[in-house]
Amino acid sequence: MIADEATLARLMVASQKGDKTAYNVLLAEAGLWLERYFRRRVPPHQLDDLVQDVLLAIHNKRSSYDAARPFLPWLSAIARYRWVDHLRKVYKHEADLLEDGDASVDSDEDVVEARVSLERLFVNLPESQAEVIELVKIEGHSIREAAQKTGQSESLVKVNIHRGLKKLSAIIEKAE
Amino acid sequence: MTMNTPSTRENLIASLTEGLEPVRQFKTRDGALWVAAAVAASGLGVFLIHGFWQGMFEGEAAPFFWVTNGLLLLLGLAAASAVIAMASPNVGNRHDAPRWAAAMVGVLPLAALISAFSGGDVSHSTEHVLGLHCVKSSLIAATLTGGALILWLRRGAPVSLNLAGWFTGLAAGGLGTAVFGLSCPLDTVMHLGVSHILPVAISAVIGRAIVPALVRW
Numbered sequence: 244m245i246a247d248e249a250t251l252a253r254l255m256v257a258s259q260k261g262d263k264t265a266y267n268v269l270l271a272e273a274g275l276w277l278e279r280y281f282r283r284r285v286p287p288h289q290l291d292d293l294v295q296d297v298l299l300a301i302h303n304k305r306s307s308y309d310a311a312r313p314f315l316p317w318l319s320a321i322a323r324y325r326w327v328d329h330l331r332k333v334y335k336h337e338a339d340l341l342e343d344g345d346a347s348v349d350s351d352e353d354v355v356e357a358r359v360s361l362e363r364l365f366v367n368l369p370e371s372q373a374e375v376i377e378l379v380k381i382e383g384h385s386i387r388e389a390a391q392k393t394g395q396s397e398s399l400v401k402v403n404i405h406r407g408l409k410k411l412s413a414i415i416e417k418a419e
Numbered sequence: 420m421t422m423n424t425p426s427t428r429e430n431l432i433a434s435l436t437e438g439l440e441p442v443r444q445f446k447t448r449d450g451a452l453w454v455a456a457a458v459a460a461s462g463l464g465v466f467l468i469h470g471f472w473q474g475m476f477e478g479e480a481a482p483f484f485w486v487t488n489g490l491l492l493l494l495g496l497a498a499a500s501a502v503i504a505m506a507s508p509n510v511g512n513r514h515d516a517p518r519w520a521a522a523m524v525g526v527l528p529l530a531a532l533i534s535a536f537s538g539g540d541v542s543h544s545t546e547h548v549l550g551l552h553c554v555k556s557s558l559i560a561a562t563l564t565g566g567a568l569i570l571w572l573r574r575g576a577p578v579s580l581n582l583a584g585w586f587t588g589l590a591a592g593g594l595g596t597a598v599f600g601l602s603c604p605l606d607t608v609m610h611l612g613v614s615h616i617l618p619v620a621i622s623a624v625i626g627r628a629i630v631p632a633l634v635r636w
Contacts, residue, residue, distance in 0.1 A: 261441035270432040295431050302435045304576035304636070306442035309507040320508035324578040415578045416512040 246272045252314040259305060270298055273318060280322055284361055284381055285329070297325045323364065323415045330380040331408055367414050372407030375400045380408075450503030450571050454590075457567035461560045462598045469556070469602035484606035487527055487615055488597050494520040494619070495564075495593030498586045502568045505583050506575020514579070517586050521623075524593070524616065531612025550614040553603055557618035561595025565626065572634040580631035588626020592619035 246254070251272060257265035277294045285293050300321050308317050365373045371393070378389040379400070390397045443449075465471075474480055498517040505514065568587045577583045596618050603615070 256444075258439065259442050259444050261439060263436050263439050266439050267432060267436040270435060274428055274432065291428060295428055298428070298431060298435065300576070300636075306574070307445050307507045307576040309445045309447070312507070312509060316509040316511055317507065319510040320512075320578050321576060323510070324508070324576075413579065413581060416508055416510055416514075417579075 248313055248315050251318075252310070255305070255308050255314050256310045259308065259310070270301070273301060274298060276315075276318070277322055280319075280361060281326065284326065286381070286383055289329070293326065293329050296329070297322050300325055320416055323361070324412075326361070327408060327411045327415065330376065330411070364411055364414060368407050368410055371395065371399075372403045372410070375403045376407045376411075379404060445507050445575070447500075447503050447507075450506065451500075453567045453571055454499045454503070454564060454594075457563040458594050458598060461563045461595060462601075464563075465556075465560055465599050465602050469599075471601045472604045474604055475601065481606040483608050483611055484600075487611040488600040490520075490524050490527065491593045491597040491600065491615065491619065493593075494524045495590050495595075495597060498590035498593060499564070499568065502583060502586045502590055503571060505577045505579060505586070506572055508576055508578040512579075514582060514586070517589055520593075521589060524619065527612045528616050529612075531609050534608045534612075550603075550605065550610060553599065553605075553610075553614040554618050554621070556602075557592070557596040557599045557615065558622060559595075560599040561591040561618065561622050564594045565591030565622070569630060569633055572630070573636075576636065577634050580635060581627060583634060584627040584630035585623055586626070587630045588623035589619065591626065592622025595622070 246268075251269065254265045254269035254272070258269050274294055277297050278290065281290055281293055301318070304321065308314065365377075368376070374393055375389050375395065378384045378392060379386060384392070386397050386400050389395070389400045393400070395403065472480075475484065494517070497520040501514040501517050504512065565587060568590055572583055572587070596615050600611075600615055605611070605614075
């Protein structure tokens, strides 16, 4: 069970003041939360790398948390930012596909909410862009395979990935 | 891409915890103070170099002088507030105010154009309408505010980089031009609608071009 919003916010405020015990608990809880948050949107073998990347970002940018505001929207914004950055870097063909079973371990309501939160970014994209980003950047198919599956030309797949990622980065905070 | 084990994350958390130092908590008031200090320093520079226009204190300024500088000030404040808030990201932030403020300021060059084409204000020379001195000086006055906002963003964690670039340029341009405007005695619709709006547009484009690379993290 991951700590609730109020507890996480309290831990973060204590961490900003230098409380190491609170910080240790916060990072462990944030790690679990992020693991669930990214589970459907990152191949399993990349999941821990991304979670650690965000934990480092939390550490480096911890002063940017405003104690007057909720913690999870701050964490979500940072997680989305690092995730879009991660998608940009994934250009190679990845052999490991994301299986449905990898994503269905947890069924808590908060897990669903977290997943929906990330899915919200995708619903703002045209279908043609979301589809190819999902195939190439998340499931690891090649450009050619994505073109065959979607009926788009290879050039169009590249253009749609480029435009889709650009749009994703523009709506990180906006898409609720 | 390396495979990681749970212990790797535990090691990372242990290492980050060990190195934890207290940090100054994020306060929007701090950002506002940075901007206020930058604007005050710009104002002092304008006063020392150009001097403020005495006519505005003696009732000589046309109403359009106050309308233009007031709108530029509001645009600058709206954009600066958005940039200050952007340093602390949040899903749900919308930052719409600067767009509306920019749209309102966009009415000024339209007013100048309409005035010119309707024959209302055509007696001025090109130099009067397009005052390069005003454009250049406004941009110089914008640099301090722009620099302060860039430093503020670098200290924070902005996630909407392109928007942050546009808004930084609008804030710096709006506030810089409003400050410089206090020294400019040309208060016609044509001059203010062109020479005092152009620097804001140029500043916004410069902000969009350079700020994202400077604040990326």
